[in-house]
Amino acid sequence: xxxxxxxxxxxxxxxxxxxxxxxxxxxxxILARKSVRSYNGDTIPSAIMQDILRAAxxxxxxxxxxxxxxxxxxxxxxxxxxFAGNFNMKKFMESGAVVVVCADTTVTRPPRDNPDGPAVTTxxxxxxxxxxxxxxxxxxxxxxxxxxxxxxxxxPYPDRMDPIKKSLQxxxxxxxxxxxxxxxxxxxxxxxxxxxxxxxxxDRW
Ligand SMILES: Cc1cc2nc3c(=O)[nH]c(=O)nc-3n(C[C@H](O)[C@H](O)[C@H](O)COP(=O)(O)O)c2cc1C
Numbered sequence: 001x002x003x004x005x006x007x008x009x010x011x012x013x014x015x016x017x018x019x020x021x022x023x024x025x026x027x028x029x030i031l032a033r034k035s036v037r038s039y040n041g042d043t044i045p046s047a048i049m050q051d052i053l054r055a056a057x058x059x060x061x062x063x064x065x066x067x068x069x070x071x072x073x074x075x076x077x078x079x080x081x082x083f084a085g086n087f088n089m090k091k092f093m094e095s096g097a098v099v100v101v102c103a104d105t106t107v108t109r110p111p112r113d114n115p116d117g118p119a120v121t122t123x124x125x126x127x128x129x130x131x132x133x134x135x136x137x138x139x140x141x142x143x144x145x146x147x148x149x150x151x152x153x154x155x156p157y158p159d160r161m162d163p164i165k166k167s168l169q170x171x172x173x174x175x176x177x178x179x180x181x182x183x184x185x186x187x188x189x190x191x192x193x194x195x196x197x198x199x200x201x202x203d204r205w
Contacts, residue, residue, distance in 0.1 A: 029144050034191040036148025037091050039183030043074060044096040048145050052182070055141030056101070059133035062126040067107045068134050071100040071168050081167040082179060085160035089152065095181035096147075099138065100164060103131045103155075106173040128155075131177045138180060148185040154178050 053070055061067065073079060074097050082098060083089030092098070105127055108119035122130070135151055142149040154160045155177045164176040 029140060032191050033139055033143040034148075034189050035150040036183070036185045036189050037150055038189075039092070039094040039096065039148065039181070039185050041094040042096050042184040044147065044182060044184075048147075049097060049182075052138055052141040052145065053099075055144075056134045056138035059130065059137045061130035061133070062122045063109065063120060064112050065107055065109050065120075065122045065127070065130065067103045067105065067122070067127045067130055069102045069104060069174065071102060071170075073098040073100065078167070082164050084163040085157070086152065086179075089179075092150065092152075092181035095183035097182045099180045099182060100154075100168060100176050101131065101135050101138065101178045101180060102170065103127050103175050103177045104171075104173050105175055128177075131155075135178050135180065142182055147182055148189065149180050149182045152179045152181070 049072060053072075056070065057066070057068065073082060076093060079089075079093055079095070079098055082100060083092065105125075106121060107127075108121045111117045111120050139149050139151060154164065155175050160179075161176050164170070164179070165174075168176070170176065
């Protein structure tokens with residue numbers, strides 16, 4: 001299916017672009033992403049981790065606020081503490097790294113159209129949307145490197161967030177949004193085909 005998607009999108013890329021097959025490669029990567037829950041314990045080279053976080057930081061955000069920060073863990077004794085609030089996390093002990101994706105809910109930036117103007121913060125808790133885009137970008141970069149990851153929920157559950165806030169000494173305005181184990185895996189986990197044409201409506205519902 002992935003090869004077919006690559007051919008299809010490669011062939012259909014009518015836009016002028018530097019790499020004619022860009023659409024095929026990107027679509028193949030998106031369709032190949034899956035939640036991986038079993039790893040072989042190998043560590044992740046820091047250059048790859050940096051690229052993964054560069055992708056995460058490239059996400060769009062409301063008013064360009066970029067509320068994210070990341071705590072990268074590689075020490076398994078720390079995994080135990082970070083997983084403490086979620087009994088389901090044991091299976092992630094062999095991940096090569098755990099990224100705690102954090103949001104500072106009070107981050108401000110100068111307005112996009114007035115760099116000298118008073119700093120603004122995002123209204124209506126839109127930081128949560130920003131963080132979803134950021135986390136998905138991270139997962140796609142992981143997939144692109146042939147690694148596996150699993151988005152695990154943290155915010156808004158106090159029992160999951162509290163041990164993390166405490167053990168990682170997060171500042172009071174910083175929320176641990178998601179915990180993402182990342183690692184090398186045996187490649188047996190298959191992506192799901194979620195295409196459902198009945199979910200699409202043209203012109204009206
Ligand atoms: C907000 C969110 C929270 C999730 N929390 C967990 C979790 O706590 N534990 C887990 O194993 N998977 C978790 N997942 C992964 C989902 O179970 C997974 O994305 C879904 O089953 C679809 O499978 P796929 O990612 O392989 O396409 C979460 C995913 C999202 C987006």
